[in-house]
Amino acid sequence: MGSETNELAVSMQQWQSLSMQAESGQLEIPDGVAFRCDEVCAAYIRHLTEMLARTKNLVDVEAFGTLDSARQLGRKFEKIAHSGDRSLRVVLLQHIEVIELMRSVFKRYFDEVEYTDQRTLKSIGEIAEGLSK
8 A cells, every 4th residue: 555655645746736836827738728627627526426425335244244254354344445544435535635636726727817818808998998088
């Protein structure tokens, strides 16, 4: 699990760096690309969220039977699926966190583009007003 944790940390650092670049205006994303990437991220988050909800029902501990060893096995599988600190649920939550960070990069780009569009529109309006006088 150690290498997966490192990969997650590296991924988070990369997207945090991109987020800071987007915030400072250093990151430029072609028209339409940020919008499409955000759409894909939103769809993937919905998919991961659905999978996350299903982790509660992956293992029915009682279905393993009444023997002590069967119950232990059931609890082990339940821990792997849902309640353990390395469970599928935790991994899905970590993936959602990375995707949300990715979306924040695209959102910052939308915010910057919207601000620039509004500023341009205001300038055009002031120019048009000046010409009409």
